[in-house]
Amino acid sequence: MTAEVGHSGWVRALVRLAPARIQWERVVLAAIGITVPVGLTLLINPHNATVLGAGALASMGALVGSVMDTGSAGAERVRKIALVTAAASVGFALGTLVYGHSALTLLAVIAATLVSGLSGSIGPVTSKAGLYFLMYAVTAANADFGLHSPWLAPLLFFAGALWRLCLTAVSAALIGVTLSPERRVVAQVYKALATQLEAQAGAAANVAGVKLTTALDDAYDTLVASRTHITARDTRWQDLVTILNASAPVVDAAIAMATKQVIPEKDAIVFLRGIALWIADPKAALPELAEPPVADSSSAEARALRAALERVNRVASQISASDSERSEQLVDLDLPATQSFADLLHRMERPLSAGAETWRFVGRLVLCMAIAQGLSLALHLDRPYLVMLTVAQVMKPDFGSIFARAVQRGFGTLIGVAVAALTISMLPLGGWQILVILLLAALVPITMPRNFGLYSAITTSLAVLLVEIHAGASSGLVDSRVLDTVLGCAIVLLIGYLPWPATWRAPRHLAANVAGLVRFVARYAGIALVDSAGQGSAAASSEERAAAARRATYRQLSDMRTLVARSLSEPRTADAAAAWMLEIAALERVTDAITAAATTEAASAVAINRRDAERAQAALMELAGAIDAGQAPRPLTAATAGSLALLDDEISSAREAASAWSMHRTRQRRGVRSRRESGAEH
Incomplete structure (x- = not known):
């Protein structure tokens, strides 16, 4: 492949x-x-x-x-x-x-x-x-x-x-009078949640998971970008933020059900699609959440989904009520902070103290522009x-x-x-x-x-x-446009791209980025599993930290997927990018397993074994170190039974994906070495 x-x-x-x-x-x-x-x-x-x-x-x-x-x-x-x-x-x-x-x-x-x-x-x-x-x-x-x-x-x-x-x-x-862009992106989150629950295991579930991550990123980015002194006082905007934040437990439960392959009730999917329609169109009727069966022997994942849907139903009912009836509404405005002017000035200081890699790129750009100006003259x-x-x-x-x-x-x-x-x-x-x-x-x-x-x-x-x-x-302008553009592209490739060590070390830089992603997933495991171990389901602050860490981790996975996909179009990094795509898919499953374990633990009130959680986090950190070193990670020896067994399997899959790439690179190096030796003999 x-x-x-x-x-x-x-x-x-x-x-x-x-x-x-x-x-x-x-x-x-x-x-x-x-x-x-x-x-x-x-x-x-x-x-x-x-x-x-x-x-x-x-x-x-x-x-x-x-x-x-x-x-x-x-x-x-x-x-x-x-x-x-x-x-x-x-x-x-x-x-x-x-x-x-x-x-x-x-x-x-x-x-x-x-x-x-x-x-x-x-x-x-x-x-x-x-x-x-x-x-x-x-x-x-x-x-x-x-x-x-x-x-x-x-x-x-x-x-x-x-x-x-x-x-x-x-x-x-x-368009902003009705907050329609904001409504559209929040409604898309609930549509994506319904699709995630509807999808079965395999490719459909993977695609649905990516779409859910994208929808969440778009919704939070849009609401943060639209936050001004005027919109922050608009109850409609506040309601959108509240209903978006109410989706967090549903996201956790949907990921847990997809990971454990638990089939949800049809009523849950219908309710989520109804909520999406109600958010997009305020004139639409608020959907009703069906009552659960009297004898409920459902799994912990199903119970977590039910509790999350009931919370969404409560929030939506408060929002749809008249102003006099919703005076006691709990408005949840937990959003990432908007950057102030002071923050922007602080970020503007970073380029002045940027690392060597940034200054090397600036030097390459200045060199290419100077050569372009000189050749033009x-x-x-x-x-x-x-x-x-x-x-x-x-x-x-x-x-x-x-x-x-x-x-x-x-x-x-x-x-x-x-x-x-x-x-x-x-x-x-x-x-x-x-x-x-x-x-x-x-x-x-x-x-x-x-x-x-x-x-x-x-x-x-x-x-x-x-x-x-x-x-x-005049045909002269057209001819010059072609020749000048070809000359500019030649300068970029021959001066700004091929001669530089960073070009030939690109696969190594790509591996370093993937290793950083593994460490990010390990930190999420530490927050969601290790920190919550022994605290039970009553640790509200720990759950909030875990939800924030989950959003950040899935965003990192999405960003890394985009970065690696860009590398597929470059001959030097195409092989590595294809291999790391498999690794990123494995890390997504690891993250899903972490979310599923944390969700199941919260719904069942059965604490996660702290030693098992720490061992899983250590296995991820060891994997990051092996990727950085360009070595195949060692196979896991101790198997975990219980709530983290699935996570243990997914971590093993991620380590196997990294091992396959390491062995492929070893065979490539041996092939290059043998060809060189054969050429020297001739």
């Missing part, structure tokens, strides 16, 4: 489309926001290059806003667009300031590159802001937009970005910014594999240029080109989460058309 992945699987990974829901509201906003500025100039004065250039610049600003219109909560969307467009506009102004001065341009590009490289260690949104700051600083420093005043360019760009921000703000305000390229834009976009490791993005960017550009060239040569300026721009703009939010190569093809077509309107029809 791993050999097949190593030889051809990474190619399939490059062209694979990631599943994503089409958000039609974002499609409409992107189409309107990007098309209107340039479309108006095409309709009003299609033969005036200055007017067309002004419209194209405003559409470029709207393009940045459309790319950053992500997230569910309206406040989150507005904050992202505002931050990134402000950074892009400042970068544009910086580039305008140094335009025409070679030495100042080089210094400005290096400074912008440092800012962009360090921004990735703060967070994903600041990483995007740093990228667009660099991109538009490079663009403005190396391009003349043909306007009477050079400072009109950043102003028009900012006006287009502001126009797009206003569209999102108005749309979010209209030496080769007297008409549009030197195209080479540097390619380098800046591709060399962002927090966005995915550098190798994969370089290949996808190259092929995407070729396709995009072909589409733009056909449009330019076959369609006259006017309504038909507006229609093409409208279609391409609408495709931006559709292709962006699916595949970087396809997204590059769409944005390249759009960018060439916008610049072509200002420059006038």
Whole structure:
């Protein structure tokens, strides 16, 4: 299996489309926001290059806003667009300031590159802001937009970005009146819970578990992002937080039942789907929870599910009651803390004291950008910014594999240029080109989460058309776009990727990340099992800590799955990524077994044997050490009987998965050594 992945699987990974829901509201906003500025100039004065250039610049600003219109909560969307467009506009102004001065341009590009490289260690949104700051600083420093005043360019760009921000703000305000995005993500949690209970053991249960984790992450992220001084006082928002937190015991029970393969009552699934419908539509009737059988001899997992559903029913009944009747309602607003301005400033200090790996990446990025600038000047390229834009976009490791993005960017550009060239040569300026721009703009939010190569093809077509309107029809622009992009990709691969030790040590870094995940699971085992051992079901504070640790652990599993999936598209790490996918699946089952044991213990009031819990945690820590050392972990000798027997089996499976990869790597090394010795003899 791993050999097949190593030889051809990474190619399939490059062209694979990631599943994503089409958000039609974002499609409409992107189409309107990007098309209107340039479309108006095409309709009003299609033969005036200055007017067309002004419209194209405003559409470029709207393009940045459309790319950053992500997230569910309206406040989150507005904050992202505002931050990134402000950074892009400042970068544009910086580039305008140094335009025409070679030495100042080089210094400005290096400074912008440092800012962009360090921004990735703060967070994903600041990483995007740093990228667009660099991109538009490079663009403005190396391009003349043909306007009477050079400072009109950043102003028009900012006006287009502001126009797009206003569209999102108005749309979010209209939708946010009913809190529909927040309702949708919380309802999705209960739908995912019903699906988890419905799924039987095997692939269906694994897929349902992944969807449940994703739904929980989305719900908590959305409610945290939408928390403002206004929403925090809105009882509807408080109710959504309360009903979301009420799902935690149901999640534990659903995982326990799936792990122990206990079949739930049909009434439980119907009730959860009814709760999901009631959350999504406040006008819907509150479902009734069926009474349990009189003679109840159900398992501990079934009893835990019943108690969790009764709690959800109580919370939902309180929420649905009138204000006068629910004055005694217990409002549970336990959410992760929103970062304050002081927290942000503290996080901004981290890049300055970042580790050697971060500074090595920044050095590689600065080197590649400096070489790109130097080659652009030496080769007297008409549009030197195209080479540097390619380098800046591709060399962002927090966005995915550098190798994969370089290949996808190259092929995407070729396709995009072909589409733009056909449009330019076959369609006259006017309504038909507006229609093409409208279609391409609408495709931006559709292709962006699916595949970087396809997204590059769409944005390249759009960018060439916008610049072509200002420059006038010419095959030279199209040719230079292809050549400059290929040159930028070559710089990334030959200078920023292949020569560096980190590239060839990538499988080892991947193993270190997996070892860190194993330690995270071990910490969860310590909180959920070891700390609670001997305390019984009355330890409410311990249960709260265990629930928080469970959420954090499943999020870590989800993040690691994404990281490893990205590595499947890179030849150097494809074999390792395929093997570690199996290890992550095993660790998910280990985590499920921990949750099941803790849930069963709480429902049955039978304390977990502390020695067995500590032994399970020690076995996980030993597994992490073996992965770090590149060795096969020793097989477990002592078997556990009782509540942790299933956990013991799953830990053994995780250790076997790591052993299989270690033996595969040993055989590979022996094969390479024998081939070298054979070649030396000949």
